[in-house]
Amino acid sequence: YLVTGADEGNRAVREDTDIEAFWANTDNGYRVELRLPLSGIGHIVFSVTNVEHNSGGRPVATASTAKPGDAAAGRLIRSSKALSSLLSELAQQDETFEVYDTAQHRLGIGGSGMSDTGYAPQNADTFAAIDGVPRSSSGENQVRASVALTQSGKALGVLSGYQSIRAQMDDLRTWRDMTTVGAAILALVALALAAAWGKLLGSRIERVAKAFDGIIDSRGRIRGSLPATGHLDEVDKLVDTLGDASNRMAQYTDHLENLSVRLTHELRTPLTVIRSSLDNLEPANLPGEASVYVSRAGEGVRQLSSILSNMTEATRLEESLDPAEQEYFDLEEVVRGCVRGYEVAWPNRAFEVVVESKFDKIFGLPELIAQMLDKLVSNANEFGEPGTPIRVLISTGDGDAILRVINEGPSLPDQVSRHLFERMVSVRSRADGATHLGLGLYLARMIATFHGGRIDASNTPDGLGVAVTVRLPLLRMIGRRD
Missing domain, CATH: 3.30.450.40 (GAF domain)
Structure with missing residues (x-):
């Protein structure tokens, strides 16, 4: 219907057949569709009024193209x-x-x-x-x-x-999340690289330590040298520095070891001349005072000869340490044979051999074991109180064959017990007129080390003497039999 303007109360004046309306019920109510000519856009308004029968004919709801709150209907607007x-x-x-x-x-x-x-x-x-x-x-x-x-x-x-900006914000959040994840991954990669680098450095340093340990023999001598690396990094510089230091130490050690040989060779000729001259003077009729001087000079020459003999003994022993000449032997038999010789050499000293436990034959050089026992017993005889026995004990423990020499006498000073088996170390304080270079226990340690063992000295538990203990590994020695 066509209606009049708002000032006339929207009163219908006539029916317009160009406008079609369709009604369709839906699940939630209804839907109304209109078809009208474009010429009416901007000039036509419409409204829908819902009237229920039980309301007495009053409208209960109204919808129109008017603005909310306006009494008059609004216009239809069509976008271009x-x-x-x-x-x-x-x-x-x-x-x-x-x-x-x-x-x-x-x-x-x-x-x-x-x-x-x-x-x-x-x-x-x-x-x-x-x-x-x-x-x-x-x-x-x-x-x-x-x-x-x-x-x-x-x-x-x-x-x-x-x-x-929702997409940009989403992109920013995505970028932030990716940055966070990337930073975490980068941190993990950095930690992994640092751990791998640290492990690599540790393994390289461990190889350097093994290589450096491999060029030092059981007697502390440097045999060989570390390979040059060309200074690629700090570890290689360390290897080169250690190699240079080891080479210099090897040269200096070789100089010290050969010094005794050279001195012995150089001193023997003048000593021989002095000894022959003193021997020629003895038959001569010398005044009493001159005879005393000649006698003292002869004693000095003998002491110098003894010193030279001791110095060359260490060198000869080092040259005789040949593993290829080792054999199986009975340790108890060697010890008892040596003790019989000691009883003849020192008739005023009693000797006891105590075998606390039996074991199979061991592998080594019996003459070197006997020489080691000679040094230990000689040392015990010099420090032992007169009239007291020297005991030689044979036992086993912790997989070792144990040889122990015990004498009663002065205790060892605490400050020298750790260095007692070094070269040129002596703790003798008695003026017995003998020559002591401190080589006896050094040679004993050399022999024990050659057999894979160790040696130490300590005061006896009762504090009345000193015990020197040699431990030789049974597993190493017995295993060689196979």
């Missing part, structure tokens, strides 16, 4: 497809443009961020630009700007544009 297409061409990704007329009706919309928000502006600042002052605002997920459309100074409408 051409304008919307133009706006879509202007819009870039996540951008949307809208055009509103002076009545705040949306005439067109275009862009990738379009949404069904109705034909009225959704932001208060959007239409405020109608006064000619551009407006801009930002929200949680978008930024918006609007500007007035004018012609000859007259406002025709408003162009509004907004860009969604």
Whole structure:
């Protein structure tokens, strides 16, 4: 029906057959569809009034194209497809443009961020630009700007544009998460590389330590040298430094070891001349005082000869340590044979041999074991109190054959017990007229080390004497039989 204007109360005047209406029931109510000519757009309004029978004919709900709160019905507004297409061409990704007329009706919309928000502006600042002052605002997920459309100074409408920043925010969050994950992965990779580098350095240093230990024999001599590396890094520099130091130490050690041989060779000739001269003077008729001097000179020559003999003994012993000449022998038999000789050499000293446990024959050089026992018993005889026995004990323990020589006498000073078996170390304090270079226990340690054993000296538990203990590994010796 055609109705009159609002001032006449929207009264229907006649039926319009160009307008068709369709009614369809739905699950939630109904749907009304209208078909009307385009010429009526902007001039035609409509409203829907719901009247229920039990309400006495009164309307219970009304819907129309009018604005909420207006008594009069509003107009139908149709967007321009051409304008919307133009706006879509202007819009870039996540951008949307809208055009509103002076009545705040949306005439067109275009862009990738379009949404069904109705034909009225959704932001208060959007239409405020109608006064000619551009407006801009930002929200949680978008930024918006609007500007007035004018012609000859007259406002025709408003162009509004907004860009969604949700994608950018999502990209930023994704980038942040990726950065965090990347930083964590980078930290883990750095830790893994540091651990791998530390392990590599540790293994290289361990190989250097093994190589350095491999060029030192059981007697502390440097045999060989570390290979040169060319200074590639700090570890290689360390290897080269150790190699240079070991070479210098080897040269100096060789010089010291050969010094005794050279001195012996150089001193024997003048000693022989002195000895022969003193021998020729003895038959001569010398005054009493001169005879005493000749006698003292002869004693000095004999002491020098003894010193030279002791110095060369160490060298000869080192040269005789040949593993290829080792054999199986009975340790108890060697000990008892040596003790029988000691009883003849020192008739005023008692000797005891105590076998605390039996074991199989051992592998080594019996003459060297006998020489080692000679040094230990000679040392015990010199320090033992007169009239006290020297005991030689044979036992086993912790997989070792144990040979122990015990004498009663002065205790060992604490400060020298650790160095007692070094070269040229002696703790003798008695003026017995004998020559002591401190080589006896050094040679004993050399023999024990050659057999894979060790030697030490300590005071007896009762504090009345000293015990020198030699430990020779049974497993090494017995295993060689196979």
